[in-house]
């Protein structure tokens with residue numbers, strides 16, 4: 001008998017400390033976001049969208065006069081329609097292109113901070129804190145991997161850490177790309193904290209070497225894509241929930257009610273993007289991730305072939321991956337071919353995500369199969 | 377459903393040719409169209425190949441897969457054992473479950489029915505789509521609709537340039553943007569993103585390749601099992617394998633010929649922390665040759681993720697354990713049994729059980745022919761005392777190995793000719809040896825011997841070896857399935873990320889002088905890019921068709937009502953070609969403009 005190769009306890013310990021520090025910083029970011037939302041409600045939200053479109057229209061008119069050239073593109077939106085003014089920048093080059101349509105009812109809200117400057121400051125602080133948290137978080141994952149000289153996703157604790165990081169990083173990348181996603185800050189930080197919380201309490205296992213079944217380059221490929229898909233499905237799930245909420249809110253407003261669903265404040269919903277924006281966002285993410293999820297399953301099958309001699313054995317994990325895959329295929333199909341949009345499609349997306357969640361937590365914890373990991 | 381594909385998402389366009397959906401999904405009808413059996417058959421076929429039914433079948437497929445993940449399945453690794461155990465626990469529902477094939481979900485009639493129907497539906501959907509698509513590729517992009525303002529994305533301006541020149545410029549620009557463009561009838565019709573359709577068809581077709589790979593694998597594969605103690609070897613034939621499951625096209629005679637020997641086995645385990653005892657490394661060192669040519673003997677290793685490929689078979693390492701080496705002597709001191717006996721691990725710490733059968737014992741102390749049997753435990757790391765725990769191992773590595781034995785004498789049943797389980801002792805005709813009125817028992821360390829009571833001789837625990845068990849698997853069809861999978865992903869990427877869209881440009885001379893330039897675009901609703909694309913095109917086109925200065929002012933105020941009309945019209949009046957046909961020379965929105 002020989003002893004297994006060693007673990008560097010200092011690095012392992014550092015990793016734990018970094019993860020805990022990340023959680024503390026995320027918590028601070030969460031408070032900052034809450035402040036942002038609270039102060040933001042004091043801004044004059046309702047009038048903002050009108051002002052916004054008014055001023056843009058003016059810009060266009062003046063630019064047009066200056067250059068003497070103008071192209072107007074009309075966009076007829078789906079059921080209700082959105083106004084998008086997408087190209088005004090070419091003014092300097094001699095032409096102004098305005099993409100505009102009818103109906104201003106589906107305007108995106110201005111974001112959590114509304115028009116309040118203090119709230120905006122709180123939001124910026126929250127984002128900075130989230131960046132700091134993410135750096136600590138990344139450090140925790142890297143040191144964990146270094147402590148055992150392997151990829152840091154060999155058990156549920158490690159998956160969860162990586163998965164929460166993938167989600168936060170995706171959000172920060174979108175922010176850095178100047179996408180209008182700051183309103184996602186609070187849900188992302190909350191979801192990250194929740195995942196890390198479960199990871200450090202329920203799922204925690206010490207940093208150790210892997211069981212032989214996980215000694216494979218496929219660990220890096222299959223598991224990292226699975227983690228990424230998980231993070232993205234999670235994000236799409238948040239968008240779907242917000243879509244349902246905003247949609248109910250719009251209906252309640254139309255019915256003359258003054259609060260959002262479940263007694264939430266109308267000001268919160270007003271500051272969020274339009275329902276159709278959420279709807280599209282969740283569709284886009286799901287559609288983007290679906291091929292990768294397909295790849296993940298196939299990579300898993302190839303790995304299973306190498307490890308167990310059969311690429312598909314209807315092991316519970318395989319079965320639930322398949323169920324999740326079919327559920328998402330169902331959702332994409334429903335949207336592409338049956339023209340399901342809005343709530344019906346959203347419910348399908350929720351069902352598909354439920355399958356994914358069960359595959360992640362349920363199967364690992366309640367069902368025994370070959371996909372059992374060290375520690376859990 | 378046919379008209380929900382894009383129309384629900386975009387205002388319907390008046391001219392069918394132009395507004396023809398960007399998907400080639402087949403058109404579906406709602407009721408039986410003919411009479412009699414043929415009509416019904418055709419109706420049922422239409423239903424089966426409809427999107428609605430495809431959706432339902434997909435949904436059913438995912439539902440039907442669930443029970444198999446919660447109830448043990450014969451198909452899984454140690455399925456047989458688990459199913460039996462489950463049945464023993466749930467005696468009331470087990471027969472019902474058995475009838476419903478719930479222990480065999482994935483080859484059950486109902487599960488098969490769902491996916492077969494799904495694939496029939498898919499074939500019925502995909503084949504016509506493919507033909508239709510070939511037709512689309514051969515034809516020119518659909519001509520510009522008469523009323524371009526009704527398209528979801530629209531732009532227009534006045535210019536002094538010549539209409540023909542503007543059209544030609546638009547044609548050139550669209551070509552440069554790699555649209556398929558056609559200039560005819562005073563307008564340019566262009567289309568792009570055919571790869572979306574190609575991707576979609578490829579994806580669905582490759583699902584068939586996947587299924588084919590699966591089917592071929594299940595018809596022509598076979599797996600055998602072989603357990604070897606270090607130093608043992610075997611030839612891959614049906615008689616030397618421990619077990620073999622063949623299929624229609626891979627039976628007993630088809631086994632790939634080779635020889636395989638287990639030279640040695642290495643195992644490493646975690647020695648501290650909360651994962652103590654977890655396996656860290658298993659390596660089987662083997663020698664093998666393919667066919668029957670011994671001179672081609674090669675050395676190799678087999679690990680959990682690294683099977684050994686020999687000819688058409690792959691050899692997987694699936695289990696390991698300890699095999700104590702035991703010598704049994706009879707009353708005269710003659711060796712009646714000597715060998716390494718594989719013991720089977722019972723828990724994570726490799727507490728292993730096994731039996732030793734000395735069937736050639738000869739004559740017992742009483743002068744009659746007898747046989748000896750031993751059952752016991754091998755503990756790689758034995759505790760100091762069994763008090764309260766019984767014989768269990770504390771760690772899977774061999775830190776303090778011990779062998780615990782009980783002895784039996786009598787008839788082992790090995791001469792009855794019936795097949796015997798080598799891991800079980802049939803004690804029906806055996807009596808346990810006793811010492812001082814207690815069952816005779818011994819705890820032995822390697823090298824120690826045990827003198828049996830009543831003059832039965834002795835047992836020596838010489839030492840131990842490791843054994844490894846292998847799965848010898850022949851599975852064709854993997855390549856087909858893999859190719860299908862790769863194509864499916866490529867197809868999906870094309871299908872989901874490429875937008876198929878159409879752009880029309882029409883420049884006509886206005887009655888009062890000058891030229892009216894109109895651009896319109898149509899794409900799937902999920903794309904906001906078509907507006908961008910049209911805008912870019914419009915800007916580019918302005919180089920050849922600059923907007924007239926004087927028009928600026930009134931454009932500002934006419935634009936809004938015009939846009940209003942363009943969008944509102946489809947909802948209120950689905951189709952109104954007559955109104956325009958009365959004055960075909962004048963573009964429709966001319967009226968609102970001037």
Ligand code: HEM
Nearest residue numbers: 329332333336337399401425426427430494497498501871
């Ligand atoms: C075997 C199971 C099937 C799976 C996993 C599957 C999956 C998919 C996926 C992922 C898409 C892409 C959705 C998109 O383009 O947004 C799609 C599109 C489509 N599928 Fe399927 N599908 C299956 C069976 C079928 C069947 C049986 C039919 C026909 C009855 C069908 C017809 C279509 C059509 C017409 C489209 C998209 C058309 C378009 O977007 O232009 N599929 N399918």
